[in-house]
Amino acid sequence: MMYLADVGALARKDLRLELRARDTLPAMLLFVLSTLVVFHFVLPGDSSELAAKGLLWVAIVFTALLGLSRAFAAEREQGVIDGLVLAPSDRSAIWVGKALSVLAFLVLAEVVALPAFALFFGGVDGPMVAGIALADVGIAAVGTLLAAMAAASRARELLLPLLFLPLAIPIIVGGVGASVTSDPGRYLGFLGLYDALFAIICWASFEYVVTE
Amino acid sequence: MGVAGRDYSGMVIRARGVEKRYGDKRVLRGVGFDVARDGFLLVTGPNGSGKTTLLRLCAGLAVPTAGELEVTPERGRIGYLAHESLVYRELTALENLDLYGRLYRVAERRERIGMLLERFGLWDARHDRADSYSRGMLQRLALSRALLHDPDLLVLDEPYSGLDEEGASLLDRELEERRPSCAFVIATHDPARIAPLATSKLVLA
Numbered sequence: 001m002m003y004l005a006d007v008g009a010l011a012r013k014d015l016r017l018e019l020r021a022r023d024t025l026p027a028m029l030l031f032v033l034s035t036l037v038v039f040h041f042v043l044p045g046d047s048s049e050l051a052a053k054g055l056l057w058v059a060i061v062f063t064a065l066l067g068l069s070r071a072f073a074a075e076r077e078q079g080v081i082d083g084l085v086l087a088p089s090d091r092s093a094i095w096v097g098k099a100l101s102v103l104a105f106l107v108l109a110e111v112v113a114l115p116a117f118a119l120f121f122g123g124v125d126g127p128m129v130a131g132i133a134l135a136d137v138g139i140a141a142v143g144t145l146l147a148a149m150a151a152a153s154r155a156r157e158l159l160l161p162l163l164f165l166p167l168a169i170p171i172i173v174g175g176v177g178a179s180v181t182s183d184p185g186r187y188l189g190f191l192g193l194y195d196a197l198f199a200i201i202c203w204a205s206f207e208y209v210v211t212e
Numbered sequence: 213m214g215v216a217g218r219d220y221s222g223m224v225i226r227a228r229g230v231e232k233r234y235g236d237k238r239v240l241r242g243v244g245f246d247v248a249r250d251g252f253l254l255v256t257g258p259n260g261s262g263k264t265t266l267l268r269l270c271a272g273l274a275v276p277t278a279g280e281l282e283v284t285p286e287r288g289r290i291g292y293l294a295h296e297s298l299v300y301r302e303l304t305a306l307e308n309l310d311l312y313g314r315l316y317r318v319a320e321r322r323e324r325i326g327m328l329l330e331r332f333g334l335w336d337a338r339h340d341r342a343d344s345y346s347r348g349m350l351q352r353l354a355l356s357r358a359l360l361h362d363p364d365l366l367v368l369d370e371p372y373s374g375l376d377e378e379g380a381s382l383l384d385r386e387l388e389e390r391r392p393s394c395a396f397v398i399a400t401h402d403p404a405r406i407a408p409l410a411t412s413k414l415v416l417a
Contacts, residue, residue, distance in 0.1 A: 020302040088286065
Protein backbone atom coordinates (compact mmCIF):
# COMPACT_ATOMS: atom_id res chain seq x y z
CA MET A 1 0.00 0.00 0.00
CA MET A 2 2.87 2.34 0.86
CA TYR A 3 4.37 1.62 -2.57
CA LEU A 4 1.14 2.56 -4.34
CA ALA A 5 0.85 5.72 -2.23
CA ASP A 6 4.39 6.70 -3.31
CA VAL A 7 3.54 6.02 -6.96
CA GLY A 8 0.34 8.06 -6.64
CA ALA A 9 2.14 10.99 -5.00
CA LEU A 10 4.85 11.01 -7.69
CA ALA A 11 2.41 10.72 -10.60
CA ARG A 12 0.15 13.45 -9.17
CA LYS A 13 3.19 15.66 -8.77
CA ASP A 14 4.05 15.24 -12.48
CA LEU A 15 0.50 16.06 -13.56
CA ARG A 16 0.51 19.14 -11.31
CA LEU A 17 3.87 20.24 -12.74
CA GLU A 18 2.48 19.93 -16.26
CA LEU A 19 -0.69 21.84 -15.37
CA ARG A 20 1.48 24.70 -14.15
CA ALA A 21 4.39 24.68 -16.60
CA ARG A 22 2.46 23.46 -19.70
CA ASP A 23 5.68 22.68 -21.49
CA THR A 24 5.13 19.07 -22.58
CA LEU A 25 1.52 18.33 -23.55
CA PRO A 26 0.96 21.44 -25.71
CA ALA A 27 4.14 20.64 -27.64
CA MET A 28 3.01 17.04 -28.13
CA LEU A 29 -0.45 18.12 -29.31
CA LEU A 30 0.95 20.71 -31.70
CA PHE A 31 3.42 18.21 -33.13
CA VAL A 32 0.98 15.35 -33.69
CA LEU A 33 -1.71 17.58 -35.17
CA SER A 34 0.65 19.45 -37.47
CA THR A 35 2.17 16.15 -38.60
CA LEU A 36 -1.26 14.76 -39.48
CA VAL A 37 -2.15 17.97 -41.32
CA VAL A 38 1.08 17.78 -43.34
CA PHE A 39 0.48 14.09 -44.14
CA HIS A 40 -3.06 14.93 -45.20
CA PHE A 41 -1.80 17.37 -47.81
CA VAL A 42 1.25 15.47 -49.03
CA LEU A 43 -0.34 12.03 -49.45
CA PRO A 44 -1.82 11.57 -52.92
CA GLY A 45 -5.62 11.30 -52.95
CA ASP A 46 -5.47 7.70 -54.18
CA SER A 47 -2.96 6.56 -51.57
CA SER A 48 -3.84 3.48 -49.62
CA GLU A 49 -5.21 3.23 -46.09
CA LEU A 50 -2.03 1.32 -45.23
CA ALA A 51 0.15 4.33 -45.98
CA ALA A 52 -2.02 6.60 -43.81
CA LYS A 53 -1.93 4.19 -40.89
CA GLY A 54 1.81 3.77 -41.22
CA LEU A 55 2.24 7.52 -41.06
CA LEU A 56 -0.02 7.70 -37.99
CA TRP A 57 2.39 5.36 -36.20
CA VAL A 58 5.35 7.50 -37.20
CA ALA A 59 3.51 10.51 -35.74
CA ILE A 60 2.72 8.64 -32.51
CA VAL A 61 6.29 7.45 -31.94
CA PHE A 62 7.83 10.87 -32.53
CA THR A 63 5.16 12.57 -30.41
CA ALA A 64 6.03 10.17 -27.62
CA LEU A 65 9.72 10.94 -28.11
CA LEU A 66 8.94 14.62 -27.69
CA GLY A 67 7.20 13.93 -24.38
CA LEU A 68 9.93 11.59 -23.20
CA SER A 69 12.62 14.17 -23.84
CA ARG A 70 10.93 16.36 -21.20
CA ALA A 71 10.07 13.54 -18.79
CA PHE A 72 12.94 14.11 -16.35
CA ALA A 73 13.54 17.80 -17.10
CA ALA A 74 12.18 18.99 -13.73
CA GLU A 75 14.22 16.42 -11.82
CA ARG A 76 17.36 17.29 -13.77
CA GLU A 77 17.15 21.06 -13.45
CA GLN A 78 17.27 21.33 -9.67
CA GLY A 79 18.95 18.03 -8.88
CA VAL A 80 15.63 16.76 -7.50
CA ILE A 81 16.44 13.23 -8.57
CA ASP A 82 19.03 13.10 -5.75
CA GLY A 83 16.35 13.92 -3.20
CA LEU A 84 14.05 11.24 -4.61
CA VAL A 85 16.81 8.63 -4.76
CA LEU A 86 17.74 9.23 -1.11
CA ALA A 87 14.17 8.66 0.08
CA PRO A 88 13.56 5.34 1.83
CA SER A 89 10.80 4.48 -0.62
CA ASP A 90 11.42 1.83 -3.28
CA ARG A 91 13.22 3.57 -6.15
CA SER A 92 11.18 1.74 -8.74
CA ALA A 93 8.20 3.82 -7.54
CA ILE A 94 9.89 6.80 -9.23
CA TRP A 95 9.82 4.90 -12.51
CA VAL A 96 6.21 3.73 -12.11
CA GLY A 97 5.02 7.25 -11.21
CA LYS A 98 6.88 8.80 -14.13
CA ALA A 99 5.74 6.11 -16.59
CA LEU A 100 2.12 6.71 -15.55
CA SER A 101 2.42 10.44 -16.19
CA VAL A 102 4.14 9.82 -19.56
CA LEU A 103 1.31 7.42 -20.42
CA ALA A 104 -1.29 10.01 -19.41
CA PHE A 105 0.28 12.69 -21.64
CA LEU A 106 0.52 10.26 -24.56
CA VAL A 107 -3.11 9.16 -24.19
CA LEU A 108 -4.25 12.79 -23.99
CA ALA A 109 -2.32 13.59 -27.19
CA GLU A 110 -3.94 10.61 -28.91
CA VAL A 111 -7.43 11.55 -27.71
CA VAL A 112 -6.97 14.62 -29.91
CA ALA A 113 -4.91 12.96 -32.64
CA LEU A 114 -7.19 9.99 -33.40
CA PRO A 115 -10.32 12.05 -34.20
CA ALA A 116 -8.08 14.26 -36.37
CA PHE A 117 -6.77 11.14 -38.14
CA ALA A 118 -10.33 9.87 -38.63
CA LEU A 119 -11.30 13.26 -40.06
CA PHE A 120 -8.38 13.41 -42.52
CA PHE A 121 -7.95 9.76 -43.44
CA GLY A 122 -10.88 7.78 -41.98
CA GLY A 123 -10.62 4.20 -40.79
CA VAL A 124 -10.12 4.19 -37.02
CA ASP A 125 -11.33 0.84 -35.75
CA GLY A 126 -11.26 -1.22 -32.55
CA PRO A 127 -8.10 -3.26 -33.24
CA MET A 128 -6.24 -0.09 -34.16
CA VAL A 129 -7.25 1.64 -30.90
CA ALA A 130 -6.35 -1.49 -28.92
CA GLY A 131 -2.97 -1.61 -30.68
CA ILE A 132 -2.33 2.05 -29.85
CA ALA A 133 -3.32 1.50 -26.20
CA LEU A 134 -0.96 -1.46 -25.83
CA ALA A 135 1.79 0.39 -27.68
CA ASP A 136 1.40 3.35 -25.31
CA VAL A 137 2.10 1.11 -22.33
CA GLY A 138 5.30 -0.20 -23.95
CA ILE A 139 6.40 3.26 -25.04
CA ALA A 140 5.84 4.66 -21.53
CA ALA A 141 7.62 1.74 -19.84
CA VAL A 142 10.70 1.60 -22.05
CA GLY A 143 10.79 5.32 -22.80
CA THR A 144 10.74 6.34 -19.14
CA LEU A 145 13.71 4.14 -18.29
CA LEU A 146 15.67 5.39 -21.29
CA ALA A 147 14.71 9.01 -20.54
CA ALA A 148 16.15 8.57 -17.04
CA MET A 149 19.36 7.17 -18.53
CA ALA A 150 19.60 9.98 -21.07
CA ALA A 151 18.85 12.64 -18.44
CA ALA A 152 22.11 11.80 -16.68
CA SER A 153 24.07 12.49 -19.86
CA ARG A 154 25.11 15.82 -21.35
CA ALA A 155 24.18 14.53 -24.81
CA ARG A 156 20.65 13.68 -23.66
CA GLU A 157 18.88 15.13 -26.72
CA LEU A 158 20.95 12.87 -28.97
CA LEU A 159 21.08 9.87 -26.68
CA LEU A 160 17.37 9.41 -26.07
CA PRO A 161 16.35 8.87 -29.74
CA LEU A 162 19.40 6.66 -30.27
CA LEU A 163 18.34 4.42 -27.38
CA PHE A 164 14.59 4.63 -27.80
CA LEU A 165 13.97 4.26 -31.53
CA PRO A 166 15.58 0.79 -31.93
CA LEU A 167 13.58 -0.48 -28.96
CA ALA A 168 10.42 1.10 -30.39
CA ILE A 169 10.66 -0.89 -33.64
CA PRO A 170 8.83 -3.94 -32.20
CA ILE A 171 6.12 -1.60 -30.93
CA ILE A 172 5.69 -0.08 -34.39
CA VAL A 173 5.65 -3.52 -36.01
CA GLY A 174 3.02 -4.75 -33.54
CA GLY A 175 0.96 -1.56 -33.76
CA VAL A 176 0.97 -1.36 -37.54
CA GLY A 177 0.22 -5.07 -37.75
CA ALA A 178 -2.76 -4.73 -35.40
CA SER A 179 -4.00 -1.75 -37.42
CA VAL A 180 -3.84 -3.19 -40.93
CA THR A 181 -4.27 -6.96 -40.86
CA SER A 182 -7.47 -8.96 -40.81
CA ASP A 183 -6.12 -11.00 -37.87
CA PRO A 184 -5.00 -8.39 -35.31
CA GLY A 185 -5.03 -10.84 -32.37
CA ARG A 186 -1.55 -12.09 -33.10
CA TYR A 187 -0.10 -8.58 -33.11
CA LEU A 188 -2.05 -7.49 -30.04
CA GLY A 189 -0.73 -10.56 -28.23
CA PHE A 190 2.78 -9.65 -29.34
CA LEU A 191 2.33 -6.10 -28.01
CA GLY A 192 0.98 -7.42 -24.71
CA LEU A 193 3.99 -9.71 -24.37
CA TYR A 194 6.38 -6.87 -25.20
CA ASP A 195 4.68 -4.65 -22.58
CA ALA A 196 4.83 -7.29 -19.86
CA LEU A 197 8.43 -8.26 -20.58
CA PHE A 198 9.82 -4.75 -20.81
CA ALA A 199 7.75 -3.44 -17.90
CA ILE A 200 9.33 -6.07 -15.65
CA ILE A 201 12.84 -5.39 -17.01
CA CYS A 202 12.47 -1.61 -16.64
CA TRP A 203 10.88 -1.87 -13.18
CA ALA A 204 13.71 -4.10 -11.95
CA SER A 205 16.54 -2.13 -13.53
CA PHE A 206 15.48 1.46 -12.76
CA GLU A 207 17.36 1.52 -9.46
CA TYR A 208 20.64 0.88 -11.30
CA VAL A 209 19.93 3.70 -13.75
CA VAL A 210 19.50 6.39 -11.07
CA THR A 211 22.33 5.25 -8.80
CA GLU A 212 26.02 4.83 -9.44
CA MET B 213 21.74 8.09 19.24
CA GLY B 214 19.95 9.85 16.38
CA VAL B 215 16.31 9.33 17.19
CA ALA B 216 14.66 7.14 19.77
CA GLY B 217 15.35 3.50 19.08
CA ARG B 218 18.29 4.12 16.77
CA ASP B 219 21.67 3.47 18.30
CA TYR B 220 24.70 3.77 16.07
CA SER B 221 27.34 2.58 18.46
CA GLY B 222 30.76 3.62 17.31
CA MET B 223 31.18 5.49 14.07
CA VAL B 224 28.50 6.79 11.76
CA ILE B 225 31.01 7.18 8.93
CA ARG B 226 34.29 5.37 8.55
CA ALA B 227 36.44 6.21 5.51
CA ARG B 228 39.81 4.68 4.66
CA GLY B 229 41.83 5.50 1.56
CA VAL B 230 38.77 6.69 -0.35
CA GLU B 231 39.42 7.49 -3.96
CA LYS B 232 37.02 8.75 -6.59
CA ARG B 233 37.68 8.98 -10.29
CA TYR B 234 35.51 10.23 -13.13
CA GLY B 235 37.08 8.69 -16.20
CA ASP B 236 40.76 9.63 -16.13
CA LYS B 237 40.23 12.45 -13.68
CA ARG B 238 41.00 11.66 -10.05
CA VAL B 239 38.78 13.86 -7.85
CA LEU B 240 39.65 12.35 -4.46
CA ARG B 241 42.77 10.49 -3.44
CA GLY B 242 43.43 8.58 -0.21
CA VAL B 243 40.86 10.32 1.95
CA GLY B 244 40.35 8.88 5.43
CA PHE B 245 38.30 10.05 8.40
CA ASP B 246 35.81 8.94 11.05
CA VAL B 247 32.61 10.63 12.13
CA ALA B 248 31.18 9.55 15.48
CA ARG B 249 27.44 9.41 16.10
CA ASP B 250 27.62 12.86 17.68
CA GLY B 251 30.54 13.98 15.48
CA PHE B 252 30.81 17.12 13.40
CA LEU B 253 33.21 16.96 10.46
CA LEU B 254 34.09 20.23 8.82
CA VAL B 255 35.32 19.81 5.24
CA THR B 256 37.24 22.64 3.64
CA GLY B 257 39.39 23.08 0.59
CA PRO B 258 39.70 25.17 -2.56
CA ASN B 259 37.35 24.94 -5.53
CA GLY B 260 37.73 21.64 -7.33
CA SER B 261 39.29 19.88 -4.35
CA GLY B 262 36.48 17.32 -4.22
CA LYS B 263 34.32 18.59 -1.35
CA THR B 264 31.03 18.07 -3.17
CA THR B 265 32.16 14.66 -4.42
CA LEU B 266 33.06 13.62 -0.88
CA LEU B 267 29.67 14.74 0.39
CA ARG B 268 27.89 12.82 -2.37
CA LEU B 269 29.84 9.73 -1.33
CA CYS B 270 28.82 10.24 2.32
CA ALA B 271 25.17 10.68 1.29
CA GLY B 272 25.24 7.48 -0.73
CA LEU B 273 24.71 9.23 -4.06
CA ALA B 274 28.02 7.97 -5.41
CA VAL B 275 30.36 5.09 -4.66
CA PRO B 276 34.14 5.27 -4.22
CA THR B 277 36.34 4.03 -7.03
CA ALA B 278 38.74 2.61 -4.42
CA GLY B 279 39.08 2.45 -0.65
CA GLU B 280 36.55 1.73 2.07
CA LEU B 281 33.60 3.89 3.01
CA GLU B 282 31.06 2.72 5.57
CA VAL B 283 28.04 4.91 6.25
CA THR B 284 25.89 3.45 9.00
CA PRO B 285 22.56 5.29 8.74
CA GLU B 286 20.33 3.91 6.00
CA ARG B 287 19.45 6.26 3.18
CA GLY B 288 16.14 7.40 4.67
CA ARG B 289 17.98 8.66 7.75
CA ILE B 290 20.37 10.96 5.88
CA GLY B 291 19.61 14.63 5.30
CA TYR B 292 21.38 16.03 2.25
CA LEU B 293 21.74 19.64 1.20
CA ALA B 294 23.33 20.18 -2.21
CA HIS B 295 24.30 23.19 -4.29
CA GLU B 296 20.94 22.82 -6.03
CA SER B 297 17.81 23.15 -3.93
CA LEU B 298 16.46 19.66 -4.80
CA VAL B 299 12.95 21.11 -4.93
CA TYR B 300 10.54 21.42 -7.85
CA ARG B 301 10.45 25.04 -8.99
CA GLU B 302 6.83 24.86 -10.18
CA LEU B 303 5.53 23.53 -6.85
CA THR B 304 4.90 25.62 -3.74
CA ALA B 305 7.01 25.22 -0.60
CA LEU B 306 4.15 23.35 1.03
CA GLU B 307 3.70 20.99 -1.94
CA ASN B 308 7.42 20.28 -2.14
CA LEU B 309 7.73 19.47 1.55
CA ASP B 310 4.52 17.44 1.50
CA LEU B 311 5.87 15.29 -1.36
CA TYR B 312 9.19 14.74 0.44
CA GLY B 313 7.36 14.14 3.71
CA ARG B 314 5.36 11.32 2.11
CA LEU B 315 8.38 9.72 0.45
CA TYR B 316 10.52 10.03 3.61
CA ARG B 317 7.74 8.57 5.79
CA VAL B 318 7.65 11.59 8.10
CA ALA B 319 5.37 11.03 11.07
CA GLU B 320 2.90 13.87 11.75
CA ARG B 321 3.95 15.33 8.43
CA ARG B 322 1.79 18.45 8.40
CA GLU B 323 2.83 19.54 11.88
CA ARG B 324 6.50 18.98 11.10
CA ILE B 325 6.28 20.89 7.81
CA GLY B 326 4.47 23.77 9.52
CA MET B 327 7.07 23.90 12.28
CA LEU B 328 9.99 24.00 9.81
CA LEU B 329 8.36 26.62 7.60
CA GLU B 330 7.73 28.77 10.68
CA ARG B 331 11.26 28.25 11.94
CA PHE B 332 12.87 29.22 8.63
CA GLY B 333 10.55 32.19 8.09
CA LEU B 334 8.75 30.75 5.08
CA TRP B 335 5.26 30.29 6.55
CA ASP B 336 3.81 33.38 4.89
CA ALA B 337 5.24 32.28 1.54
CA ARG B 338 4.19 28.64 1.90
CA HIS B 339 1.68 28.83 -0.96
CA ASP B 340 4.11 30.59 -3.31
CA ARG B 341 5.85 28.61 -6.02
CA ALA B 342 9.53 27.96 -5.43
CA ASP B 343 10.42 29.69 -8.71
CA SER B 344 9.18 32.96 -7.20
CA TYR B 345 11.58 32.60 -4.25
CA SER B 346 14.80 34.57 -3.87
CA ARG B 347 18.08 32.66 -3.62
CA GLY B 348 18.04 32.96 0.15
CA MET B 349 14.42 31.75 0.47
CA LEU B 350 15.23 28.81 -1.79
CA GLN B 351 18.15 27.92 0.47
CA ARG B 352 15.85 28.09 3.52
CA LEU B 353 13.41 25.79 1.74
CA ALA B 354 16.25 23.42 0.82
CA LEU B 355 17.34 23.34 4.48
CA SER B 356 13.75 22.64 5.58
CA ARG B 357 13.68 19.76 3.10
CA ALA B 358 16.98 18.35 4.35
CA LEU B 359 15.82 18.52 7.99
CA LEU B 360 12.24 17.38 7.38
CA HIS B 361 12.70 13.73 8.35
CA ASP B 362 14.81 14.51 11.42
CA PRO B 363 17.87 12.73 10.01
CA ASP B 364 20.60 10.99 12.00
CA LEU B 365 23.30 12.20 9.61
CA LEU B 366 23.27 15.65 8.03
CA VAL B 367 25.40 16.15 4.93
CA LEU B 368 25.42 19.83 4.06
CA ASP B 369 27.21 21.40 1.11
CA GLU B 370 27.78 25.13 1.64
CA PRO B 371 24.72 25.52 3.90
CA TYR B 372 25.22 29.28 4.39
CA SER B 373 25.26 29.96 0.64
CA GLY B 374 22.68 32.62 -0.27
CA LEU B 375 21.49 33.15 3.30
CA ASP B 376 21.23 36.65 4.75
CA GLU B 377 22.35 37.30 8.34
CA GLU B 378 18.93 36.37 9.74
CA GLY B 379 18.88 33.13 7.75
CA ALA B 380 22.44 32.31 8.78
CA SER B 381 21.52 32.88 12.44
CA LEU B 382 18.52 30.57 12.06
CA LEU B 383 20.81 27.91 10.65
CA ASP B 384 23.34 28.45 13.48
CA ARG B 385 20.55 27.86 16.00
CA GLU B 386 19.33 24.78 14.12
CA LEU B 387 22.81 23.25 14.04
CA GLU B 388 23.39 23.92 17.73
CA GLU B 389 20.04 22.40 18.69
CA ARG B 390 20.71 19.29 16.64
CA ARG B 391 24.31 19.04 17.68
CA PRO B 392 23.85 16.38 20.41
CA SER B 393 21.47 14.13 18.46
CA CYS B 394 22.93 14.11 14.96
CA ALA B 395 26.19 13.56 13.09
CA PHE B 396 27.28 16.27 10.66
CA VAL B 397 29.46 16.46 7.58
CA ILE B 398 29.57 20.06 6.38
CA ALA B 399 31.58 21.52 3.52
CA THR B 400 32.12 25.25 3.51
CA HIS B 401 34.37 28.00 2.23
CA ASP B 402 33.70 29.92 5.44
CA PRO B 403 34.84 27.54 8.18
CA ALA B 404 35.17 30.22 10.87
CA ARG B 405 31.41 30.38 11.36
CA ILE B 406 30.94 26.76 12.34
CA ALA B 407 34.45 25.89 13.51
CA PRO B 408 33.39 26.06 17.21
CA LEU B 409 30.89 23.24 16.60
CA ALA B 410 33.31 21.00 14.72
CA THR B 411 34.86 17.96 16.37
CA SER B 412 37.16 17.26 13.44
CA LYS B 413 38.33 18.95 10.32
CA LEU B 414 39.27 17.62 6.90
CA VAL B 415 41.19 19.83 4.51
CA LEU B 416 41.12 18.67 0.90
CA ALA B 417 43.90 19.84 -1.34
